[in-house]
Amino acid sequence: MSQLRKDPIVDRWVIIAAERGRRPSDFAPTRQPVSASGCPLCEGSEHKTPPEVFAIRDGTPPNSPGWRVRVVPNKFPALAIEGEVNRSGIGLFDHMNGIGAHEVIIETPDHFADMAQASPEHIVDVFTAFEQRTHELRRDERFRHVIIFRNYGAAAGASLTHPHSQLIALPIVPKIVKDKLQSAREYYRHKERCIFCDLIEQEIALPDRVVYQNQHFIILSPFAARFPFSVEIYPLQHSYDFVLMDDAERLSLAEALKFVLTKYRTVLNDPAYNLILQTAPNTLPRPGHPDYWDSIQCDYHWHIEIMPRLTKMAGFEWGTGFYINPVSPEDAAEYLRGEVGEEGIADSSPAEQEAEDE
């Protein structure tokens, strides 16, 4: 079983996935993604995955062809679904056993499909799968948080090209989520307003960083974006949890997502990207934490982060948590809105592009 270990100095957990143990040569950079012919996620290869835990089907039996979206446990999970969460420690070191869920949301039977080109209705099916699995896993009292993410392209960490997302249910609320929750909580205590709602209102008033807006959602180029052309998608109406979307909101989100993914294809030439769904932790009432889970409904605001993988993390970023972003968020918004072409906005000279970090 894998193990969760906490860094003795900083508040950071790591999953040591020992079963995935590799020899040094396994990290050779030439390893290529699995081709369509051997793809275990394609329609007709249902026997190559663990049995499905959810699917949207038109009356076909489980684990057979005839589905639109299919969710299966990860064949090589980072965390194991069976067992109890035991915390223990040795001297300065804290660890717990690696309990959790790790699932793959297969978004389409078609190996060569792309979310940017899918119909909004099909994207809604994918959200439905996200919601159903989140509902189900939140019933498990061992899990404190469910994170859903999409790695697109090898540079974003994807090893299979078949369109898919992943879900991980964790026995602890991760640091970045805790930091966001705490910041929102503090702001709410002072102002009795949601910090995200205020942020959205401020951005709409001076819309330099607004990439897109429809009836229910807004796409922002973040003021302090860490990565060029990264965006955040927020529901316009305050909501702490994505599972509370109604049908109209789901369709509106699908259209927003399709808009930005299409812009990535056309403006950025189909870059690798990471998409992360940031929603509230598991909000079932828990003994000892009533305040926490009650007030989260007021102060937290769910959102989606998308980060194209155009730049490399380097020593400066790893060492400081400080990021260098070579594209201003205002320029990025202008490109993604589609107001400028390849001739550019600023007078950045080609000579400057020779040295990336020097």
Add this chain to the structure above:
Amino acid sequence: MSQLRKDPIVDRWVIIAAERGRRPSDFAPTRQPVSASGCPLCEGSEHKTPPEVFAIRDGTPPNSPGWRVRVVPNKFPALAIEGEVNRSGIGLFDHMNGIGAHEVIIETPDHFADMAQASPEHIVDVFTAFEQRTHELRRDERFRHVIIFRNYGAAAGASLTHPHSQLIALPIVPKIVKDKLQSAREYYRHKERCIFCDLIEQEIALPDRVVYQNQHFIILSPFAARFPFSVEIYPLQHSYDFVLMDDAERLSLAEALKFVLTKYRTVLNDPAYNLILQTAPNTLPRPGHPDYWDSIQCDYHWHIEIMPRLTKMAGFEWGTGFYINPVSPEDAAEYLRGEVGEEGIADSSPAEQEAEDE
């Protein structure tokens, strides 16, 4: 001028390096590092860099050939050296102008040299350059922290192949450094001992994660390592600042560094890596902060982090700050000590290697 921006939700700063402004097509993944013939860091090309701010020379004049180590301002700096640090804000947003220093430490005149194969005495020259520049920049009261790092290989963010490190002086102490300082401070208040000293003692007592030890330094495979085969190098004797090394310690560190970089070459087939020097923030006495700068001498312990870039950051890591490490730190230490060959330690089956994150 570039701008420092603070994320409105979480404590995270970003350098928006607008002068480095790029068009979307500039991020094409095919861009290759500069070859030796056009390299601006080679001996004989001194005119291609800004004038040097430090060099170790045998009597030759500045900005001419005949040097062993040479430090120049970065031609395309992320931060500008001239100007005052002005903080301001608009609504939820905080920013300051991008003041700082950004220098390149050219470690050798030889384009094809490698630190793993350099003599320990030459590596000591590089440390000397680090120390001299840190001393100099700490005199500038605008700067709160100096970070030195080395990006080796394109996957680690290096765009030039000529051996070099970089230095950035910042007007604020970055988050990761603050977190480490605060944790060390809290531990010291409770125990009146340095947490790093205790950690080193605990690791020596049960040396599963000790990679190497010599008279003055120890190399550890961290208990909660985020990345496979990453290491941390600590001085055995408590010291909060790397500039306090004496000659014997410098040589001892050079030998330790050479050991682990050589192991990376032989065991991991010369991977890209990031090296980060984590030392105390600028410790000149500053009005209003006497306690802070006094006690840091007791509670902080400088160190070097080295992270081979063998795995990709993916959505899970970006979204949670949680990491998945597929190699146990104990196995990594065993490989790096050189006790096992390519046949492996664990019984990890090759079949498991097909799906990296699924």
